[in-house]
Amino acid sequence: MKTLVTGGLGFIGSETVVKLIEAxxxxxxVDNLSNSKLAVLDRIEGITNVRPRFYKIDLCxxxxxxxxxxxxxxxxxxxxxxxxxxxxxxxxxxMYYHNNLLSTMNLLDAMRKFDCHxxxxxxxxxxxxxxxHVPLVETDPVGHATNPYGETKVMIEHIxxxxxxxxxxxNVALLRYFNPIGGHPSGLLGEDPNGIPNNLMPYITQVAIxxxxxxxVWGNTYPTPDGTGIRDYIHVLDLAEGHVATxxxxxxxxxxxxxxxxxxxxxxxxxxxHAFEKAxxxxxxxxxxxxxxxxxxxNYANCDxxxxxxxxxxxxxxxDACRDAYNFQKKNPNGIE
Ligand code: NAD
Ligand code: UDP
Numbered sequence: 001m002k003t004l005v006t007g008g009l010g011f012i013g014s015e016t017v018v019k020l021i022e023a024x025x026x027x028x029x030v031d032n033l034s035n036s037k038l039a040v041l042d043r044i045e046g047i048t049n050v051r052p053r054f055y056k057i058d059l060c061x062x063x064x065x066x067x068x069x070x071x072x073x074x075x076x077x078x079x080x081x082x083x084x085x086x087x088x089x090x091x092x093x094x095m096y097y098h099n100n101l102l103s104t105m106n107l108l109d110a111m112r113k114f115d116c117h118x119x120x121x122x123x124x125x126x127x128x129x130x131x132x133h134v135p136l137v138e139t140d141p142v143g144h145a146t147n148p149y150g151e152t153k154v155m156i157e158h159i160x161x162x163x164x165x166x167x168x169x170x171n172v173a174l175l176r177y178f179n180p181i182g183g184h185p186s187g188l189l190g191e192d193p194n195g196i197p198n199n200l201m202p203y204i205t206q207v208a209i210x211x212x213x214x215x216x217v218w219g220n221t222y223p224t225p226d227g228t229g230i231r232d233y234i235h236v237l238d239l240a241e242g243h244v245a246t247x248x249x250x251x252x253x254x255x256x257x258x259x260x261x262x263x264x265x266x267x268x269x270x271x272x273x274h275a276f277e278k279a280x281x282x283x284x285x286x287x288x289x290x291x292x293x294x295x296x297x298x299n300y301a302n303c304d305x306x307x308x309x310x311x312x313x314x315x316x317x318x319x320d321a322c323r324d325a326y327n328f329q330k331k332n333p334n335g336i337e
Contacts, residue, residue: 007081059103178262190328219291262301
Protein backbone atom coordinates (compact mmCIF):
# COMPACT_ATOMS: atom_id res chain seq x y z
CA MET A 1 0.00 0.00 0.00
CA LYS A 2 1.38 3.44 -0.87
CA THR A 3 1.63 5.15 2.50
CA LEU A 4 2.44 8.73 3.37
CA VAL A 5 4.38 8.81 6.62
CA THR A 6 4.30 12.18 8.38
CA GLY A 7 7.17 12.67 10.82
CA GLY A 8 8.81 9.75 9.03
CA LEU A 9 12.34 10.85 9.90
CA GLY A 10 11.65 10.80 13.65
CA PHE A 11 12.33 8.05 16.18
CA ILE A 12 9.23 5.88 15.65
CA GLY A 13 8.47 7.05 12.09
CA SER A 14 11.86 6.02 10.71
CA GLU A 15 11.65 2.51 12.19
CA THR A 16 8.14 2.21 10.80
CA VAL A 17 9.28 3.29 7.33
CA VAL A 18 11.86 0.49 7.43
CA LYS A 19 9.20 -2.06 8.45
CA LEU A 20 6.81 -0.79 5.76
CA ILE A 21 9.45 -1.18 3.07
CA GLU A 22 10.40 -4.63 4.36
CA ALA A 23 6.71 -5.63 4.23
CA UNK A 24 6.50 -4.56 0.57
CA UNK A 25 4.73 -1.21 1.01
CA UNK A 26 5.78 2.03 -0.66
CA UNK A 27 6.58 4.74 1.88
CA UNK A 28 6.68 8.47 1.13
CA UNK A 29 7.93 10.73 3.92
CA VAL A 30 7.03 14.27 4.93
CA ASP A 31 8.83 15.96 7.81
CA ASN A 32 9.82 19.53 8.65
CA LEU A 33 13.03 18.35 10.37
CA SER A 34 12.11 20.27 13.52
CA ASN A 35 13.11 17.25 15.61
CA SER A 36 14.98 15.03 13.16
CA LYS A 37 17.88 15.02 10.71
CA LEU A 38 17.99 14.51 6.98
CA ALA A 39 20.75 11.93 7.55
CA VAL A 40 18.03 9.56 8.78
CA LEU A 41 16.97 9.18 5.14
CA ASP A 42 20.45 7.85 4.25
CA ARG A 43 20.21 5.45 7.15
CA ILE A 44 16.81 4.15 6.05
CA GLU A 45 18.36 3.59 2.62
CA GLY A 46 21.37 1.93 4.24
CA ILE A 47 19.12 -0.61 5.95
CA THR A 48 16.57 -1.25 3.18
CA ASN A 49 18.40 -0.33 -0.05
CA VAL A 50 15.39 1.83 -0.84
CA ARG A 51 15.40 5.62 -0.65
CA PRO A 52 11.84 6.75 0.03
CA ARG A 53 10.71 9.99 -1.58
CA PHE A 54 11.01 12.78 0.97
CA TYR A 55 9.30 16.17 1.16
CA LYS A 56 10.62 18.70 3.63
CA ILE A 57 7.38 20.48 4.41
CA ASP A 58 5.62 21.81 7.47
CA LEU A 59 2.15 20.32 7.87
CA CYS A 60 0.98 23.66 9.26
CA UNK A 61 1.23 24.85 5.65
CA UNK A 62 -2.02 23.67 4.03
CA UNK A 63 -0.85 24.36 0.46
CA UNK A 64 2.30 22.33 0.97
CA UNK A 65 0.55 19.19 2.23
CA UNK A 66 -2.20 19.58 -0.39
CA UNK A 67 0.47 19.64 -3.12
CA UNK A 68 2.14 16.51 -1.77
CA UNK A 69 -1.19 14.71 -1.52
CA UNK A 70 -2.08 15.67 -5.08
CA UNK A 71 1.26 14.53 -6.42
CA UNK A 72 1.56 11.28 -4.47
CA UNK A 73 -2.08 10.15 -4.07
CA UNK A 74 -1.28 7.77 -1.18
CA UNK A 75 -3.79 5.13 -0.13
CA UNK A 76 -3.01 5.60 3.55
CA UNK A 77 -1.37 8.04 5.94
CA UNK A 78 0.49 7.24 9.15
CA UNK A 79 0.55 10.44 11.14
CA UNK A 80 3.54 10.60 13.49
CA UNK A 81 4.37 14.30 13.02
CA UNK A 82 3.98 16.34 16.16
CA UNK A 83 5.79 17.94 19.05
CA UNK A 84 6.14 15.59 22.02
CA UNK A 85 8.12 17.10 24.92
CA UNK A 86 5.85 17.19 27.96
CA UNK A 87 7.83 19.85 29.89
CA UNK A 88 8.13 22.13 26.85
CA UNK A 89 4.37 21.82 26.28
CA UNK A 90 3.75 23.17 29.79
CA UNK A 91 5.99 26.16 29.07
CA UNK A 92 4.76 26.76 25.51
CA UNK A 93 1.21 25.41 25.31
CA UNK A 94 0.24 27.52 22.28
CA MET A 95 3.14 26.18 20.28
CA TYR A 96 1.91 22.63 21.00
CA TYR A 97 -1.76 23.30 20.29
CA HIS A 98 -0.85 25.19 17.13
CA ASN A 99 1.56 22.65 15.71
CA ASN A 100 -0.16 19.41 16.65
CA LEU A 101 -3.77 20.43 15.96
CA LEU A 102 -3.25 22.53 12.85
CA SER A 103 -1.00 19.96 11.21
CA THR A 104 -3.61 17.25 11.76
CA MET A 105 -6.49 19.38 10.47
CA ASN A 106 -4.52 20.36 7.36
CA LEU A 107 -3.64 16.75 6.75
CA LEU A 108 -7.30 15.68 7.01
CA ASP A 109 -8.31 18.48 4.69
CA ALA A 110 -5.82 17.36 2.06
CA MET A 111 -6.79 13.70 2.50
CA ARG A 112 -10.44 14.53 1.96
CA LYS A 113 -9.65 16.52 -1.14
CA PHE A 114 -7.88 13.60 -2.80
CA ASP A 115 -10.00 10.87 -1.22
CA CYS A 116 -7.27 9.26 0.82
CA HIS A 117 -9.41 7.47 3.38
CA UNK A 118 -7.09 5.58 5.72
CA UNK A 119 -5.26 7.20 8.63
CA UNK A 120 -3.27 5.78 11.50
CA UNK A 121 -2.68 8.27 14.31
CA UNK A 122 0.10 8.21 16.92
CA UNK A 123 -1.82 8.66 20.11
CA UNK A 124 -0.49 7.92 23.56
CA UNK A 125 -1.23 6.29 26.89
CA UNK A 126 -1.19 9.85 28.21
CA UNK A 127 -4.82 10.23 27.03
CA UNK A 128 -5.87 8.02 29.97
CA UNK A 129 -4.56 10.64 32.43
CA UNK A 130 -4.05 9.33 35.96
CA UNK A 131 -5.13 5.68 35.67
CA UNK A 132 -7.85 4.50 38.02
CA HIS A 133 -6.56 0.97 37.58
CA VAL A 134 -3.98 -0.97 35.59
CA PRO A 135 -3.73 -2.55 33.10
CA LEU A 136 -5.47 0.06 30.97
CA VAL A 137 -8.02 -1.08 28.42
CA GLU A 138 -9.19 0.87 25.39
CA THR A 139 -12.62 1.48 26.92
CA ASP A 140 -11.16 3.23 29.97
CA PRO A 141 -12.06 6.92 30.29
CA VAL A 142 -10.08 9.41 28.23
CA GLY A 143 -9.87 13.15 28.57
CA HIS A 144 -7.91 14.20 31.64
CA ALA A 145 -4.38 14.43 30.29
CA THR A 146 -2.00 16.02 32.77
CA ASN A 147 -0.25 18.45 30.37
CA PRO A 148 -0.83 20.34 27.08
CA TYR A 149 1.03 17.72 25.03
CA GLY A 150 -1.35 15.05 26.31
CA GLU A 151 -4.30 17.36 25.73
CA THR A 152 -3.34 17.66 22.04
CA LYS A 153 -3.57 13.86 21.81
CA VAL A 154 -7.02 13.86 23.46
CA MET A 155 -8.21 16.66 21.16
CA ILE A 156 -6.84 15.04 18.02
CA GLU A 157 -8.55 11.76 18.94
CA HIS A 158 -11.82 13.71 19.17
CA ILE A 159 -11.20 15.52 15.89
CA UNK A 160 -10.53 12.23 14.13
CA UNK A 161 -13.65 10.62 15.63
CA UNK A 162 -15.84 13.56 14.56
CA UNK A 163 -14.39 13.64 11.05
CA UNK A 164 -14.88 9.88 10.75
CA UNK A 165 -18.56 10.26 11.71
CA UNK A 166 -19.08 12.89 9.04
CA UNK A 167 -17.09 10.91 6.43
CA UNK A 168 -17.95 7.24 7.06
CA UNK A 169 -15.62 5.94 4.32
CA UNK A 170 -12.71 7.23 6.40
CA ASN A 171 -10.90 4.48 8.31
CA VAL A 172 -9.20 5.75 11.46
CA ALA A 173 -6.88 3.84 13.77
CA LEU A 174 -6.00 5.52 17.05
CA LEU A 175 -2.89 3.79 18.35
CA ARG A 176 -2.17 4.51 22.00
CA TYR A 177 1.53 3.89 22.49
CA PHE A 178 2.93 3.13 25.90
CA ASN A 179 6.69 3.77 26.36
CA PRO A 180 8.64 3.18 23.15
CA ILE A 181 12.36 2.48 23.65
CA GLY A 182 15.22 0.72 21.85
CA GLY A 183 16.52 1.18 18.35
CA HIS A 184 17.30 -0.60 15.12
CA PRO A 185 19.69 -3.53 15.80
CA SER A 186 22.09 -2.10 13.16
CA GLY A 187 22.71 0.89 15.43
CA LEU A 188 21.67 3.18 12.56
CA LEU A 189 18.33 4.34 13.96
CA GLY A 190 17.34 5.19 17.51
CA GLU A 191 16.21 7.86 19.91
CA ASP A 192 18.13 11.12 19.46
CA PRO A 193 16.80 13.72 21.91
CA ASN A 194 17.99 17.31 21.95
CA GLY A 195 19.70 18.43 25.16
CA ILE A 196 19.14 16.69 28.47
CA PRO A 197 16.90 13.67 27.94
CA ASN A 198 13.57 13.77 29.69
CA ASN A 199 12.77 10.10 29.15
CA LEU A 200 14.31 7.27 31.11
CA MET A 201 15.95 5.17 28.40
CA PRO A 202 17.98 7.87 26.62
CA TYR A 203 19.06 9.20 30.01
CA ILE A 204 20.33 5.74 31.00
CA THR A 205 22.21 5.29 27.71
CA GLN A 206 23.87 8.69 28.17
CA VAL A 207 24.97 7.67 31.67
CA ALA A 208 26.28 4.41 30.18
CA ILE A 209 28.59 6.19 27.73
CA UNK A 210 29.78 8.62 30.40
CA UNK A 211 27.96 11.63 29.04
CA UNK A 212 26.01 12.00 32.29
CA UNK A 213 27.24 11.26 35.75
CA UNK A 214 24.35 9.28 37.21
CA UNK A 215 20.68 8.51 36.68
CA UNK A 216 18.28 10.63 38.68
CA VAL A 217 15.57 8.26 39.85
CA TRP A 218 12.43 10.35 40.27
CA GLY A 219 11.13 9.00 43.56
CA ASN A 220 11.09 5.67 45.41
CA THR A 221 8.02 6.16 47.57
CA TYR A 222 5.33 5.09 45.10
CA PRO A 223 3.02 2.24 46.13
CA THR A 224 4.94 -0.20 43.89
CA PRO A 225 7.08 -3.18 45.00
CA ASP A 226 10.40 -1.24 44.94
CA GLY A 227 8.84 2.23 45.31
CA THR A 228 9.85 3.46 41.82
CA GLY A 229 7.49 4.22 38.94
CA ILE A 230 6.24 1.43 36.71
CA ARG A 231 5.77 1.77 32.93
CA ASP A 232 5.13 -0.46 29.94
CA TYR A 233 8.28 -0.23 27.81
CA ILE A 234 7.82 -1.43 24.24
CA HIS A 235 10.63 -2.02 21.75
CA VAL A 236 10.28 0.43 18.87
CA LEU A 237 10.63 -2.46 16.38
CA ASP A 238 7.53 -4.09 17.86
CA LEU A 239 5.73 -0.77 17.74
CA ALA A 240 6.71 -0.31 14.10
CA GLU A 241 5.31 -3.76 13.28
CA GLY A 242 2.09 -2.78 15.01
CA HIS A 243 1.65 -0.09 12.34
CA VAL A 244 2.10 -2.56 9.50
CA ALA A 245 -0.52 -4.81 11.12
CA THR A 246 -2.85 -1.81 11.52
CA UNK A 247 -2.62 -0.94 7.81
CA UNK A 248 -3.78 -4.46 7.03
CA UNK A 249 -6.73 -3.94 9.37
CA UNK A 250 -7.67 -0.62 7.73
CA UNK A 251 -7.77 -2.34 4.35
CA UNK A 252 -10.86 -4.21 5.70
CA UNK A 253 -12.71 -0.87 6.07
CA UNK A 254 -13.34 -1.05 9.83
CA UNK A 255 -14.25 2.63 10.31
CA UNK A 256 -12.88 3.72 13.69
CA UNK A 257 -10.59 1.39 15.65
CA UNK A 258 -8.57 2.01 18.81
CA UNK A 259 -5.67 -0.09 20.11
CA UNK A 260 -3.23 0.03 22.98
CA UNK A 261 0.26 -0.82 21.79
CA UNK A 262 2.40 -1.97 24.68
CA UNK A 263 3.71 -5.24 26.07
CA UNK A 264 1.15 -5.76 28.83
CA UNK A 265 3.99 -5.88 31.35
CA UNK A 266 5.05 -3.18 33.80
CA UNK A 267 8.71 -2.56 34.65
CA UNK A 268 9.95 -0.28 37.44
CA UNK A 269 12.76 2.25 37.08
CA UNK A 270 15.12 0.09 39.17
CA UNK A 271 14.15 -3.02 37.19
CA UNK A 272 15.06 -1.08 34.03
CA UNK A 273 18.45 -0.21 35.50
CA HIS A 274 19.05 -3.90 36.23
CA ALA A 275 17.82 -4.96 32.77
CA PHE A 276 20.22 -2.47 31.21
CA GLU A 277 23.13 -3.75 33.29
CA LYS A 278 22.24 -7.33 32.32
CA ALA A 279 21.99 -6.48 28.61
CA UNK A 280 25.20 -4.45 28.39
CA UNK A 281 27.43 -5.29 31.36
CA UNK A 282 27.65 -1.53 32.06
CA UNK A 283 26.93 -0.37 35.62
CA UNK A 284 24.46 2.52 35.94
CA UNK A 285 25.04 4.65 39.04
CA UNK A 286 21.85 6.25 40.30
CA UNK A 287 20.65 8.60 43.02
CA UNK A 288 17.11 8.81 44.35
CA UNK A 289 15.54 12.26 43.85
CA UNK A 290 12.11 13.60 44.84
CA UNK A 291 9.20 12.51 42.63
CA UNK A 292 8.77 14.39 39.35
CA UNK A 293 5.58 16.50 39.37
CA UNK A 294 2.86 15.04 37.17
CA UNK A 295 4.27 11.48 37.18
CA UNK A 296 1.93 8.59 37.92
CA UNK A 297 2.94 5.54 39.96
CA UNK A 298 1.99 2.85 37.53
CA ASN A 299 0.96 2.67 33.92
CA TYR A 300 0.78 -0.38 31.70
CA ALA A 301 -1.44 -1.71 28.96
CA ASN A 302 -3.82 -4.51 28.37
CA CYS A 303 -3.01 -5.39 24.73
CA ASP A 304 -5.50 -8.21 24.21
CA UNK A 305 -7.51 -6.23 21.67
CA UNK A 306 -4.53 -5.65 19.39
CA UNK A 307 -3.57 -9.32 19.72
CA UNK A 308 -7.07 -10.47 18.80
CA UNK A 309 -7.91 -8.00 16.04
CA UNK A 310 -4.49 -7.24 14.54
CA UNK A 311 -2.76 -10.55 15.20
CA UNK A 312 0.02 -8.45 16.70
CA UNK A 313 1.97 -8.92 19.90
CA UNK A 314 5.23 -7.44 21.18
CA UNK A 315 8.06 -9.96 20.72
CA UNK A 316 10.97 -8.23 22.44
CA UNK A 317 11.56 -7.65 26.14
CA UNK A 318 13.24 -4.78 27.98
CA UNK A 319 16.64 -6.52 27.94
CA ASP A 320 16.50 -6.65 24.11
CA ALA A 321 15.46 -3.00 24.00
CA CYS A 322 18.26 -1.94 26.38
CA ARG A 323 20.83 -3.74 24.22
CA ASP A 324 19.61 -2.01 21.04
CA ALA A 325 19.30 1.42 22.69
CA TYR A 326 22.87 1.13 24.00
CA ASN A 327 24.18 -0.03 20.63
CA PHE A 328 22.65 3.05 18.98
CA GLN A 329 24.02 5.37 21.68
CA LYS A 330 27.55 3.89 21.46
CA LYS A 331 27.60 4.24 17.68
CA ASN A 332 26.10 7.75 17.83
CA PRO A 333 27.49 9.36 20.99
CA ASN A 334 26.42 12.80 19.78
CA GLY A 335 23.23 11.64 18.14
CA ILE A 336 22.70 11.37 14.40
CA GLU A 337 25.09 13.76 12.65
P1 NAD B 1 9.94 12.48 16.95
O1 NAD B 1 10.02 13.87 17.45
O2 NAD B 1 11.20 11.69 16.88
O3 NAD B 1 9.23 12.46 15.52
C1 NAD B 1 8.24 13.37 15.14
C2 NAD B 1 8.64 13.96 13.80
O4 NAD B 1 7.64 14.90 13.39
C3 NAD B 1 9.96 14.71 13.85
O5 NAD B 1 10.82 14.20 12.85
C4 NAD B 1 9.58 16.18 13.55
O6 NAD B 1 10.59 16.85 12.82
C5 NAD B 1 8.28 16.01 12.77
N1 NAD B 1 7.34 17.14 12.87
C6 NAD B 1 6.89 17.77 13.99
N2 NAD B 1 6.02 18.75 13.66
C7 NAD B 1 5.90 18.74 12.31
C8 NAD B 1 5.17 19.53 11.36
N3 NAD B 1 4.39 20.54 11.76
N4 NAD B 1 5.30 19.25 10.05
C9 NAD B 1 6.10 18.24 9.63
N5 NAD B 1 6.83 17.47 10.47
C10 NAD B 1 6.72 17.72 11.79
O7 NAD B 1 8.86 11.71 17.86
P2 NAD B 1 8.57 10.15 18.00
O8 NAD B 1 9.08 9.71 19.34
O9 NAD B 1 9.00 9.43 16.79
O10 NAD B 1 6.99 10.19 18.11
C11 NAD B 1 6.17 10.08 16.96
C12 NAD B 1 4.72 10.31 17.36
O11 NAD B 1 4.37 9.37 18.38
C13 NAD B 1 4.45 11.69 17.95
O12 NAD B 1 3.19 12.13 17.50
C14 NAD B 1 4.44 11.44 19.45
O13 NAD B 1 3.66 12.36 20.13
C15 NAD B 1 3.83 10.04 19.50
N6 NAD B 1 4.19 9.32 20.72
C16 NAD B 1 5.51 9.19 21.06
C17 NAD B 1 5.86 8.54 22.24
C18 NAD B 1 7.31 8.43 22.65
O14 NAD B 1 7.58 8.18 23.84
N7 NAD B 1 8.27 8.59 21.77
C19 NAD B 1 4.85 8.01 23.06
C20 NAD B 1 3.51 8.14 22.67
C21 NAD B 1 3.19 8.80 21.49
N1 UDP C 1 12.41 8.50 35.22
C1 UDP C 1 13.46 8.62 36.11
N2 UDP C 1 14.54 9.36 35.74
C2 UDP C 1 14.65 9.97 34.54
C3 UDP C 1 13.58 9.83 33.63
C4 UDP C 1 12.47 9.11 34.00
O1 UDP C 1 13.39 8.09 37.23
O2 UDP C 1 15.66 10.63 34.27
C5 UDP C 1 11.24 7.68 35.57
C6 UDP C 1 9.92 8.44 35.60
O3 UDP C 1 9.69 9.01 36.87
C7 UDP C 1 8.90 7.35 35.23
C8 UDP C 1 9.71 6.43 34.30
O4 UDP C 1 11.08 6.69 34.58
O5 UDP C 1 8.56 6.59 36.39
C9 UDP C 1 9.44 6.68 32.82
O6 UDP C 1 9.60 8.07 32.55
P1 UDP C 1 9.57 8.64 31.05
O7 UDP C 1 9.73 10.12 31.15
O8 UDP C 1 10.53 7.89 30.20
O9 UDP C 1 8.10 8.25 30.54
P2 UDP C 1 6.65 8.74 31.05
O10 UDP C 1 6.77 9.25 32.44
O11 UDP C 1 6.25 9.77 30.08
O12 UDP C 1 5.80 7.51 30.98
